[in-house]
Amino acid sequence: MKKIEICLAPVLYPHQKLDDSIVVVIDIFRATTTFCVALANGVESIKPFASAEETFTYKNKEGYMIAGERNGYKLEGFDLSNSPKAFMNNDEVKGKKIAFTTTNGTQAISLVKDDATVVIGSFLNEGALLRWLVEQDKNVLLLCSGWKNTINYEDTLFAGSLAEKMIKTDLWEHSSDSVEIAMTLYNEGRENLLEYIYKKSARIKKRSEEIGQEFEYCMKRGILQNVPIFRDGYLINYEE
Amino acid sequence: MKKIEICLAPVLYPHQKLDDSIVVVIDIFRATTTFCVALANGVESIKPFASAEETFTYKNKEGYMIAGERNGYKLEGFDLSNSPKAFMNNDEVKGKKIAFTTTNGTQAISLVKDDATVVIGSFLNEGALLRWLVEQDKNVLLLCSGWKNTINYEDTLFAGSLAEKMIKTDLWEHSSDSVEIAMTLYNEGRENLLEYIYKKSARIKKRSEEIGQEFEYCMKRGILQNVPIFRDGYLINYEE
Numbered sequence: 001m002k003k004i005e006i007c008l009a010p011v012l013y014p015h016q017k018l019d020d021s022i023v024v025v026i027d028i029f030r031a032t033t034t035f036c037v038a039l040a041n042g043v044e045s046i047k048p049f050a051s052a053e054e055t056f057t058y059k060n061k062e063g064y065m066i067a068g069e070r071n072g073y074k075l076e077g078f079d080l081s082n083s084p085k086a087f088m089n090n091d092e093v094k095g096k097k098i099a100f101t102t103t104n105g106t107q108a109i110s111l112v113k114d115d116a117t118v119v120i121g122s123f124l125n126e127g128a129l130l131r132w133l134v135e136q137d138k139n140v141l142l143l144c145s146g147w148k149n150t151i152n153y154e155d156t157l158f159a160g161s162l163a164e165k166m167i168k169t170d171l172w173e174h175s176s177d178s179v180e181i182a183m184t185l186y187n188e189g190r191e192n193l194l195e196y197i198y199k200k201s202a203r204i205k206k207r208s209e210e211i212g213q214e215f216e217y218c219m220k221r222g223i224l225q226n227v228p229i230f231r232d233g234y235l236i237n238y239e240e
Numbered sequence: 241m242k243k244i245e246i247c248l249a250p251v252l253y254p255h256q257k258l259d260d261s262i263v264v265v266i267d268i269f270r271a272t273t274t275f276c277v278a279l280a281n282g283v284e285s286i287k288p289f290a291s292a293e294e295t296f297t298y299k300n301k302e303g304y305m306i307a308g309e310r311n312g313y314k315l316e317g318f319d320l321s322n323s324p325k326a327f328m329n330n331d332e333v334k335g336k337k338i339a340f341t342t343t344n345g346t347q348a349i350s351l352v353k354d355d356a357t358v359v360i361g362s363f364l365n366e367g368a369l370l371r372w373l374v375e376q377d378k379n380v381l382l383l384c385s386g387w388k389n390t391i392n393y394e395d396t397l398f399a400g401s402l403a404e405k406m407i408k409t410d411l412w413e414h415s416s417d418s419v420e421i422a423m424t425l426y427n428e429g430r431e432n433l434l435e436y437i438y439k440k441s442a443r444i445k446k447r448s449e450e451i452g453q454e455f456e457y458c459m460k461r462g463i464l465q466n467v468p469i470f471r472d473g474y475l476i477n478y479e480e
Contacts, residue, residue, distance in 0.1 A: 008248070008391060009252060011251045011252060011255065012249060012251060012252075012389070012390060012391070015251065015388065015389035015390050016390055147417070148255065149252070149255035150252060150255050150256055150416070150417070150418060151248060151252070151417055151418050151421065152417045153417045153420070153421070156417075156421070175442045175443065176390070177387070177390070177391055177392045177393050177396075177440065177441050177443070178390060178391050180393070180440045180441065181391065181393070181396070181421070181425065181440075184425060184428065184440070185421065185424060185425075188424065188428070200417065200420045200421075200424070201417050201420065202415045203415065203417070
């Protein structure tokens, strides 16, 4: 059997990483949700950056647009925000490469990209991702991007949801308290995950006054069928 | 109102630390439980070390005994293990200073000792510690030592238990997902915490075959009234 592990925040990664593994990067509100949406809506590729400065060097570069946020808000001078909406029904982004930086999600990709095969997870592509993972037959680490290097509810709940489904296949086993913790929290909130997050997370509840509809969208399951994968510096849709 | 925060593992501490705070170090199985027991049973003071080598230099030193474990097992050549039992009804330890090293707990003390007032928490002294914290009127961070830099159930559950009681006093407030997570898990397991840990943690369940009685003892509430505090390199019982 292969192993499954969950890192509830990026700083835990060095202590939990698995050999010969796939890392699923998770940043539900909103980076990894938006990556899935962008690549499902005609964006050619996404070049993730930890630093805003480096991202900005792609401004006006042929074939590129730049997207980014810090602390949940669009960066000044950037073409696009971190919102899934910015990439839906938007002809401007079709066929473009997007240089992208975010507070948490792109940092997590930078941390792991040299260690493992990196793919992108969100509720939107959960089913497609699960089917893809089943085909790969590898150790899998679910990496929650968290909030500024601490643990957050939304990423933990998605990790718990995906871990539960993976373990039910009997293809993966775990021996980690973190996996149990994520599955326990998911199980408590599963009836209405968004309400649960609002109840538990003061930070998200407050932000929902501005972008509650976006949060609702980020919790929709199975509406996308793509699996974004990191290859040679770019996220692209996996194709056989 | 003062703030309360929980670090579910030491590597999270730099990202969650609070100004002008008290840090409660938690290592339920078994370092901080044993520190409470030792100081309640006549040990004069405990000198915590991160490294086993440094601890060993206190071997046979006048007035000292040395105690330590790695991976849950007593270190070779050390006078005492990490077991609470080793310090109960043991005339040899009375009036002694104990140089002490453990896998997780003493490392956590080393991490925070220069930042904050450090005290020691366990189920055994939970009530006394709560009363002491109420008197201090300070920000409080509960630091779970965890297991080899990852998150564990037993420390998380104690942090959730203590945080719930602290927040009920209306003296502390929090805005952290980590505090909610610890309280949620505590609330799920509260009817029988040890059974709950056995169900959730394969690591602890396995180890209970050898030292299950010790684990039972570590979960007893309120049987000690001391509050170990770190001062000038030593843990001693707090006295006004």
